[in-house]
Amino acid sequence: MAGLAAAFGSGAMTNSIAELEHTELILAIGTNTTENHPVASAYVKRAVRSQAAKLIVIDPREITLTRYADLWLRQNPGTDVALINGLMHVIIAENLYDKDYVATRTEGFDDLKKAVKKYTPQEMEKITGVKASDLEAAARMYAKAGRAAILYSMGITQHISGTDNVKSVANLAMLCGNVGIEGGGVNPLRGQNNVQGACDMGALPDVFPAYQKVSNDELREKFARAWNATLPTKPGLTVVEMMHAATEGTIKGMYIMGENPLLSDPDLAHVETALQKLDFLVVQDIFLTETAKRAHVVLPSACFAEKDGTFTNTERRVQRVRTVVSAPGLAKPDWEIIRELANRLGYPMNYTSPAEIMEEIRTLTPSYGGITYERIEKEGIQWPCPDTSHPGTTFMHRDKFTRGLGLFHAIDYRPPAEIPDREYPFLLTTGRVLYHYHTGTMTRLSPGTTERCPESLVEINPEDAKKLGIENGGIVTVTSRRGTVTAKAAVTDRSPRGTIFMNFHFREAAVNLLTNPALDHVAKIPEYKVCAVKVEPA
């Protein structure tokens, strides 16, 4: 988010999913789309098979999408900035960039040009492990496409250099004039159904809805008036900072709605300590999660099928959620619970329906100004949608960027925070699998998804497995500087040598006991994607 916002002025996916089917080239980097965003991947695969679009996949793992790719660059994990700088080096050196676009729509090109000068394909081969000739081929293919879309996901953001990675991706797209056109763009695919909406709604420590800064006096005044309250001026803490503050004793009370940080956060042992130190913890959820078990009060909430509301998908489309069945027992929708708590704390809230809340949202959130339940009854609308006569926006930054000119960032490659050494010789990367979701609390309750994927697997390359005496299906222990987990080995070429892959869906093999909480310096996203481990047969 932070990276794109810095480059374009908005952190949202620039274009739409459906545009992927009708573009000339798709570059997918750090996204295992077929497993994490299966229906979006269908658009990509149709573009390749039925529309003759080109596909470049950049990923250390042999993900399913590589089968559809014209070119697959298998970089060493955590070397994305080096790779992208290498691509830009070639594009600039061979004069393949869009000079008009760079001149009229962007700023900062000279710095970028200087910065990528030393990133020759030959030098980059040493860092990224990608053959210089492949890198050159990819650079030419991308630059020569009339319209090209870039897709990325957590393989890009969950690094200590996550924000740099995103800025690099933005650089590449602008260099070739691919932002602000149909079928182009820089397109982060969000993993969870309503990450986009949660961010849009200001569930962030430094902004109100629509990214309006809490530190801006005028904006804060606007909200203070609308909400009839005095509002704090100082930006708050991020989730990882909250956990530190709780451990130090400066955060005393926490209210957690529908999150399970005890399984989803990096460095679980630390989160456990943090939660234990709290004087008072309230958890509101649909199940008694690991986090809820530590709470002083647990509140039962209605799930998505038991309430009305809206979710905003990855392409900024605000869509209706509808009541299908009634909630079990005494469970209530989260909005009703919050309303009641506010009243008991002496801050009156009187909403009678989610539609009424949306009416308030749209008066305070300019990008949602034209979103009403009536208008999105049949098909969701993509923000920005400033008023009720506006049709919504399929692709952003058309004539100018949200911030005016697109900003190039000169970025230097920095290696991951933890790199393999004698004691911890493997890189561990983490991610999702098709059949499960997040911490598994929901998908593991369905017989089908569970029979297809019943347990956590450690994917390891056959050569590595052989050296370590590990057999397919054998039990292995994986140890990092922070902890140890045990799981079954899956010996497969999908993993490159020296890298193992684990998913984070299973509490029995909680991979976040191993991961590194080192944070990206801007976006504060933990480095889930790479840490150093050792692997042993158990």
Added chain:
Amino acid sequence: MGNTVSLTMDGKAIEASEDQTILEAARENGIYIPTLCQYAGTTNVGACRVCLVEVEKARSLVASCCMPVSSGMVIRTDTKAVRDAQRMIVEFLWASGDHNCLACESNGACELQDLVYWLGIEKPRFPIEPPGYAVEKTNTMISRDLNKCILCGRCVRACNEIQVNEVLDFARRGYRAKVGPAFDADYINSECYFCGECVDACPVGAITFAQARFSGRPWELKKTRTTCTYCGVGCQMDINTHNGKIVKVTGNRNYGLPNQGSLCVKGKFAIDFVQHPDRLKTPLIRKNGILTEATWDEAYDLIARNFKTIKETHGPDSIAGLASARCTNEENYLFQKFMRAAIGTNNVDHCARL
């Protein structure tokens, strides 16, 4: 759009675009031509031949799904020759399978059944000889009874052309052709991703929802449109319920973007959590170290009391809140408003900062 051409269909003068098929032109003009193998978003193959029409000067009946219109064409969709041919085809399909509607999940939502009725067929002229395949029940998501398969190929094209999962194909051609994954494997032993596109595509009861078996007939099910709760694509789907119980999830091609009716295994087959017995049903309060059932009033009061005390003693910034990418916009909005206006802190975040 190609150029506009004029033609005559069932005696009516109509206009069509020259890149349209006869079938498309007919539909646009409200003229009904039955189809079985035709499936929007996939190649027209003309395999079932129930869309036959008569075209003046053509030597034989033509499959309207594959024939482009041309200027001056004179077409009849309702002649005796057309109906006789359609009857012959449908009777053959009926006779070559085990179409026992009494116990079929698709009874009432079956295109073959509809066509038999529409053509007024009492019973087939051929002896009924189903192939005698074993019903595939080796996974809990999708069940296959190829004795009901009419070899329309919709599942094959849905798998290859819509989801592009490239799992299904025809094994053997002709009279004893069969559809399925490579090497005649069951779905569970194949590369199948269980997206369920083939289930929604099948016009008969050959590919069905295993878990929905005997849980409600098509006309008893209530469909409610909503948005998938899993990934950020935000697929539109119908949750099918029967007397307040969730039976299955289906795609709906009328709902448009973002997914045009497609879903994945999570959206389609991972809905059981909603009505799972493990769901939290009452507020819980920790008493003597143990989480104990409580009323909403007790829970609210305890929370209000504690947050007030912490706020008074240590200031509002000693309280923090986590909202959720799983909750609705309205709830996230209220949550941050609550933290900022009611508690008085900006300590609000959620766990997925992508």
